Amino acid sequence: MKKRLLSITTAMILSQQVVAEPELTQKISNLPGVESIVFDENKNVYFTSLQAGNEKDDGSIIALNSKYEFIATIVNGLDNPKGISIKGELLYIADMTDLIEVNLRSGTVIKHHVESAEFLNDVAIDKSGNVYISDMFTSEIYKFSDNKVSKWMDSPELENPNGLLFIGDDLYIAAWGYFNKNNPMEAPFGRVLKVNPKTKVITAITEEPLGNLDGLQLDNKGQLIVSDWKQGVIYSVSMEGEAQKIIDLPRGPGDIYYSKKENKLLIPMAIDGEILSLTE
Template sequence: MRADKTVLRGGAINSEWPFHKEDSMFVRAALTLALFAAGPALAGAPKLERTWLTQGFANPEGVAAAPDGALFISNVNGEGGARDGNGFISRVSKSGEILDLKFIEGLDAPKGMAVHDGLLYVADIDIVRIFDAATGAALDGAPIEGAQFLNDVTVWQDDVFVSDSGTGRVWRFTGTSIDLWREGAELQGVNGLTGAGEKMFISTMTSGSLFEATAAGGWRKIASGMENADGVGVIDGKRGGFLVSAWPGKIHHVSRKGAVTTIIDTMDAKIFQNDLTMIDGIVIVPNWEPGTVTAWRVRK
């Protein structure tokens, strides 16, 4: 299903349909993001250069790479904990064109997603829904007993992990079983999960912390103070570090030594910065409000 959409690339708007009245919020959002994208990089932190911004979504929250090179975007389409059956998954090209607005329908409040071995895993309140990533066909889901607010999903060490913000727990799917991987007071409001090689990076909303777990069992706090932290992206290269979104409207850079610098702040403009995900060096961020998805390139 095609969507009435507008794709903004760089500083120009490329529209296939005339603007409607509700597009005024999108235009304000685009202009606000353009100001931040054009601003100078702060000392020691990278600059984010916007490559595209697409409207037409309904409370978008999560992103995952599809096997064919497209992107999956989860749309909560309502309250984050509502069991209303109107959530859906969109397919979007890497250049921001909506290919199929409702590729998968009938979910409640889909959030984080990951693709593993041809399957799409979607966190949906208290169940991990599983689909054929190529066709969108629904397969058996995986309910998690006691889960309250499943949030993000990642693949690490050939297993699938999902965070439960409501209980401060992280669960692991080994392919044949589901087990509790980690819980504790420091994981209150656990949100973002990103597996990268021998390490997994975990963000929390309550303390706004970024943690590092290693395949050998290591655990350490990298940084804190990023209230309502959401998605985590790993920046490669000499300077490296991390990007951490905070859903009310911020994107932070975290150095390898744990120094936190806010490089995007759209809170006053009411532009949310949700589950930041890095795919092939591009930073993809759903904006729950005003219903857009923004792509950025990291300039060091």
């Protein structure tokens, strides 16, 4: 009897240690300089930003169907488009020193120039429809409200913010790591941060620096998913700041997208010009 109980207990312990390995299930190729991807549930369409090459104004936003097949170019002639966010019929894109606003119904494209910006990177929208844009080179966040862009926060404590995500009323930040003199590849690691928009108090979610962080999403378990561009790592981060590596990748995972419906993570890989699909 004792031997049988021991074997059952051992089996239970071993079964609790089994963790589902993530699986790369698909590669969507021929996407030069792909940086960001979002999904429009109403249209059943993905929008993705292509930075393309080094030619002036060769960047674009394209639409893909649910099978990741090309539908159309939504806007072209962009400089270096990165983060995308969507609200209703309006698509917002961070494009170096401009916030691009696209009306998907009318096709109208408006460039909101941000005078003091250097490297606009990601876009997030709060419950009231205000748009927030990170500037990774100046460690600033801008706010677009009432058809006007203004500087909202300016602090080295933002650790050169890259990815932005609203969860409830709080703005979460994937920080690249504070640097100056336009030398991001030599930057120290950044942390996952949280900002209270009313008080502008900054709280560190990860107490220790985690990486040169880029994309930021929230999964079905209430965990943050964070991409580390320079090290090529995807992390799962609890709200208490505990980080666990999900997968190692080549350098370059950018502004990721998580589908709660499909429990699937889409990972733009700018250097390789492809999007990876990761499922558990």
